[in-house]
Amino acid sequence: xxxxxxxxxxxxxxxxxxxxxxxxxxxxxxxxxxxxxxxxxxxxxxxxxxxxxxxxxxxxxxxxxxxxxxxxxxxxxxxxxxxxxxxxxxxxxxxxxxxxxxxxxxxxxxxxxxxxxxxxxxxxxxxxxxxxxxxxxxxxxxxxxxxxxxxxxxxxxxxxxxxxxxxxxxxxxxxxxxxxxxxxxxxxxxxxxxxxxxxxxxxxxxxxxxxxxxxxxxxxxxxxxxxxxxxxxxxxxxxxxxxxxxxxxxxxxxxxxxxxxxxxxxxxxxxxxxxxxxxxxxxxxxxxxxxxxxxxxxxxxxxxxxxxxxxxxxxxxxxxxxxxxxxxxxxxxxxxxxxxxxxxxxxxxxxxxxxxxxxxxxxxxxxxxxxxxxxxxxxxxxxxxxxxxxxxxxxxxxxxxxxxxx
Numbered sequence: 001x002x003x004x005x006x007x008x009x010x011x012x013x014x015x016x017x018x019x020x021x022x023x024x025x026x027x028x029x030x031x032x033x034x035x036x037x038x039x040x041x042x043x044x045x046x047x048x049x050x051x052x053x054x055x056x057x058x059x060x061x062x063x064x065x066x067x068x069x070x071x072x073x074x075x076x077x078x079x080x081x082x083x084x085x086x087x088x089x090x091x092x093x094x095x096x097x098x099x100x101x102x103x104x105x106x107x108x109x110x111x112x113x114x115x116x117x118x119x120x121x122x123x124x125x126x127x128x129x130x131x132x133x134x135x136x137x138x139x140x141x142x143x144x145x146x147x148x149x150x151x152x153x154x155x156x157x158x159x160x161x162x163x164x165x166x167x168x169x170x171x172x173x174x175x176x177x178x179x180x181x182x183x184x185x186x187x188x189x190x191x192x193x194x195x196x197x198x199x200x201x202x203x204x205x206x207x208x209x210x211x212x213x214x215x216x217x218x219x220x221x222x223x224x225x226x227x228x229x230x231x232x233x234x235x236x237x238x239x240x241x242x243x244x245x246x247x248x249x250x251x252x253x254x255x256x257x258x259x260x261x262x263x264x265x266x267x268x269x270x271x272x273x274x275x276x277x278x279x280x281x282x283x284x285x286x287x288x289x290x291x292x293x294x295x296x297x298x299x300x301x302x303x304x305x306x307x308x309x310x311x312x313x314x315x316x317x318x319x320x321x322x323x324x325x326x327x328x329x330x331x332x333x334x335x336x337x338x339x340x341x342x343x344x345x346x347x348x349x350x351x352x353x354x355x356x357x358x359x360x361x362x363x364x365x366x367x368x369x370x371x372x373x374x375x376x377x378x379x380x381x382x383x384x385x386x387x388x389x390x391x392x393x394x395x396x397x398x399x400x401x402x403x404x405x406x
Contacts, residue, residue: 003041003322077094188214194231207375207376213230213318254328255290256281299325
């Protein structure tokens, strides 16, 4: 198993004049530390206009800075929003980042999360999947050593040679955000790595991993001529401390990550400076649903022994990578660094050692030598904090019950 770290660049109110500067510098120091400790990936999101939840609107700048402070760790876009970016600019930025990082880029793509983000870019929420697919078809040929033109439903591009070209050939590994569990099957069918959120149970993990690889091996339908990337990575809340009690205390506000994007999804578009999201979160935590979410024993939050036990379930399910969400709410820089150090010293090595066995299993699955059961995934569907409010209503689910990171 491999391990990544994950950044939204969250900044709950109140804001001081130097807070954003310190937030970015601390995050870069954490990525540098993770590289030294042997972590495999650092993932950075792209969001726009989501006060407090994410101050990361230019991930390529952050990742470029991280590339100059690190030597080995892979640098992942988790993700680039295709509906809010022109295809040529995406290809240019990804290629340049691959050059300055000596070929360490992971190319994660997604649709965007809410009307607050999409509408200013003249994109309708209901069109975002179609725009995403059109953008994928336009972008991927741009990495080749030839001129490209594209005439699609949403993008029209004349014959040009998009420069520069990436070091990794034919292009950096391709991933897609799976903010809804059922999107995992879509990712497999498209031949793209799945970036998902934590499963609610070991049974759910097994069901969705099987769905992904069965879609990949039996129903592959790529959107274009790109290199497939069969892989599943899962984001999980994370804090490692000497005791379970200390870990829970240090990660007390980690459910802010869950709450805040759910809030934007169900209250958008949000007028700037009209909501103190941290205060709203504190109020929500006092509700029965908030108390339940806070007390629920989810995520990789605990002592090394507790985290080790929970990680084994991911290993058994066939997940390739666990992405650790440490920078959430008001978690401190000191505690984040201590957590990474303790995990790297006492937990990560034994799971890194399992990687050859996992790769052999995966090779057998992709070669058709290991047949995975066809499991009905409907019982394991669960809403996330990016589930549209209209769908929640149709399913009879109150927004406040939503609690999976995305």
